[in-house]
Amino acid sequence: MDLGTLFQFAVERHPQFEALVQGDKRLTYEELNQEVDRAASGLQALGIKRRDRVVLVLKNRMEMVILYWAIQKIGAVFTPINFRLTSEEIEYCVNDAQAKAVIYEPVSESAVLQAVGGVQTLKIAVLGARGADVSYEDLLTKGSGEVKLEAGNGDDYCLMLYTSGTTGKPKGVPRTHRNEYSAAVAHIIQNHYSVQESTIGVMPLYHTMGMRSLLSIAFLNGKLVMTPDYDARLVLEHLDKEKITCVYLVPTIFHDLVYHSDFAKYNLSALKKLGYAGAAMTKALTEEIIAKLQPVVFVNHYGSSEVYTFSICNYLDRKPGCAGKPGFHQRLRVVVADPEGGSGPDDVLPPGVPGEIIVDLRSQEAFQGYWNRPDATGKALREGWYFTGDMGAIDEDGDLYVLGRVDDMIISGGENIHPLEVEDVIAKHPKVAEVAVVGLPDVRWGEIVTAFVVPKDSRLTQEELDEYCKQCSFLSNFKRPRKYVLVESIPKSPVGKILRRMLRDGQYEAGLTKKESVS
Template identity: 45%
Template sequence: MFDLGRGFLATVERRPHAVAISDGRTHKTYAQWYADIQSVAHHLRRLGLEKGDRLVISMHNRWQMATLYWACQFAGIIATPVNWRSTTLDIRYYLKNSGAKGIAHDDAAAEAVQACVEAHQVLRIVVGDVTPPGAIAFDSLLGRTGETLLMATPDDYSMMLYTSGTTGRPKGVPRRHRVERAATAAYVAQNLYRHDETMLGVMPLYHATGVRALQAMAMVDGRFVCIPKFEPEATLQAIERERVTSLNLVPTLYHMLLEAPGFAPHRVASIDKIGFAGAPMSAGLIARVEAAFQPSLFVNQYGCSELYALTVDQHANHKPGSSGRAALNQRLRVVKIGATSPEMCVSPGAEGEVIADMSGDEAFEGYWECPEADGKALRDGWYFTGDTGYFDDDGDLFVTGRVDDLINSGGENISPLEIENVLSLHPQVEEVAVVGLPDDKWGQVVTAFIKARSDVDERELGRYCLDAGLTRFKCPRGYRFIEELPKSPVGKVLRRMLRVPSTATPDVQGAPSRQADATMG
């Protein structure tokens, strides 16, 4: 099997004059970009980074970050991309936890890095107009020629992603070259990508979906269109200018595109394939996306940083809520909540925890220096995802949330996703998130947080839920109307913030609160 560097080189040799990457007005062919990548790889070695060292990268999606990523693959360095919104404490944690010997950043992370003492003790590479004392300008790494550098093998580590840290400190997920390449090959096959594909690179490159798009375009000789920071109008302009053929976003970003003042179907007419991942897409949003884009392929991929694609549904618009069936490199089970063994499976239709076979070609082997997390998640050769779901009678998986998100009201376990799907179809509901809030009588009460398009009465929403067939005990007992739902940098709704007492007081009588909480934006 090729390592990632050799795979990229094969593409350069096949189609050297094809456009490989664009970033605003910057366009580079595979031959031009390869020269830059090799130059940077040689310089990283000259600056003291050796095979197996970690390089933390905190940048927007830009051609320089993509270049550093590929340079690491050729030099045998472990690329360690992290959120460009990281604080000084975050940067300190990533550097110390990974044992990185260098950090590369742009203006987005400059203030946090500058205030981090540990960042001044390692190699520091900067993209920007100003290079601080002691740092090295990225542009100075360009222009070198020399023999091809190919330091990695398929069994070497390629990169390390960090989990989002929603349940504690982020955990490092080291990934080998062969695992990355297998995951990308499956991604290409499952999304039906072609040699002339043009992919919008809007998902951050510290996120599994972003990296997968970058690798996939290189594998099929396609073009990766950098979007440094998601802004609806700039994104629409890039789609028009570059004739983008494929989108793969989290549902929130589709919602933001459709709601943008400048959105019009003719502006996205080049889009042929639609994909989403990272969170379920409500039935209401699926209908809107299908009507606006009219894609030939509508793919839902459910996965995680640890094992990547777990399921794929290439007809996501035909069965809203379904995540499809096991991906090409995966086997799945649903076991009882709290199960201690992968043999404790539940029947079709019964909700439980989703677990995945660790023998799959895309699987990691354990967290970076975190045996406690390994002990919790890895059991008898299976990875316990912490996600809840069930198989329907057709064998399709429905992911219903996180184990921690289940609402226990009056002894009944209730999934928020089912309720959200119903409410999302109401014409006055723009976005909705459902959580369980503490209650002395019921334990938890089902509460819907709603971003409304215009005023809507909570009694009307209650009737709507019942008319849609939602069981009475699942219907929200309280409604909270807010201006924005709290979200992570990649667009996932942060339910835990909705449970904070200072921002969410349960209204078990059903009287609505229309006071928007500014801390939730």
């Protein structure tokens, strides 16, 4: 079974159900399928065929959804990348993927044209972007409108995602039809979705979370509302107007929504199923979401582009921040953490002891290795397990808690300290909007715990924060920050992950003053 066929099944099942919305344009499944077939036929007329990689450098817009299903129908490989990438980064991805075509829009036009100047690849422009071989509008008229279905199978690649590359060149993560189908089914079951759900397309389609929303909603004949330009107020308006029933977002967006000054003006009573992933969520934010949105389903989904589901937790009211137990396609372990790759799957740690999280590669959601990167594949895939690079610990109930990255662990005076447990404390301070904790070099201690804080109140002081941490019975004294830095914002990846390396390297904008260390 392939994804293009599954989409066709959905179209035939409920052709008149609303499928895709953007602004004033609304498409039923039947109308969407007509657009998809025109695009697919056009791509075939331009020579795009089974297994060809097509790189897309687009925002979350209707055309990207249409092109996704068109590429699935012809058996090619949908290869989306961040539209904010530099020309050098785009050039790397295009060359690495050996892309047969690149599709872009005005916002990415300059970087794409610089990137592919010396590359033999077809250029397709959306929204009137310049420099292309063919426009999107012309593409829709190139073919006959009838798609010549490519005979594929579940083990063919259908998608390639590129990891963020915060510590080096991005890695291509090729995924098969079987991987994506299994991940979509897991997403539906683990989030308790049902037929005709509706969601908002705010998570980027170059990320696994965006893909999950796209596929799961289509398989359920649901409605996907696209938002090319993210704005918290606009998202709130869409949630209200479109009576959105479920969302799958990063914590940053949940934070923007529930703390928005006009939150109370919107009727979000239809929104009953919430899921988050991509980054850790503080206890303070978890409690705020539960209080304001009162979800029927609230799931912390922990996974990756490579494997999708590691674990899920749907009892966040009892255990805020918990990553729960393995997904139904999965099992996991916590083993001795060794950044050099010296530990193995049998080096299992007892409950309560932090280590590296590893997951079983026999899951049908799991990829088979990185694209053109045997070195990275050999390091991450060992003895039938995927070594995630994440630190975690399992409690006495068998529940997993994610503590950050292996290389984010702070070692101060020989003690291991994990940023999230300190962040959870500081985030509860009423004058704190956001916080990120890292270890900064120190001659005496090796590293000192340092809190970078975005103030909610300009009167917030270093002394006030330090006294607050001293008074917290949940934070051991050796874990208390010895330095506080007030900043304008916390640097994050496009999907909301805190970029601690940038904070360690001094790549941030200070707020009122840079605070000195405290005793």
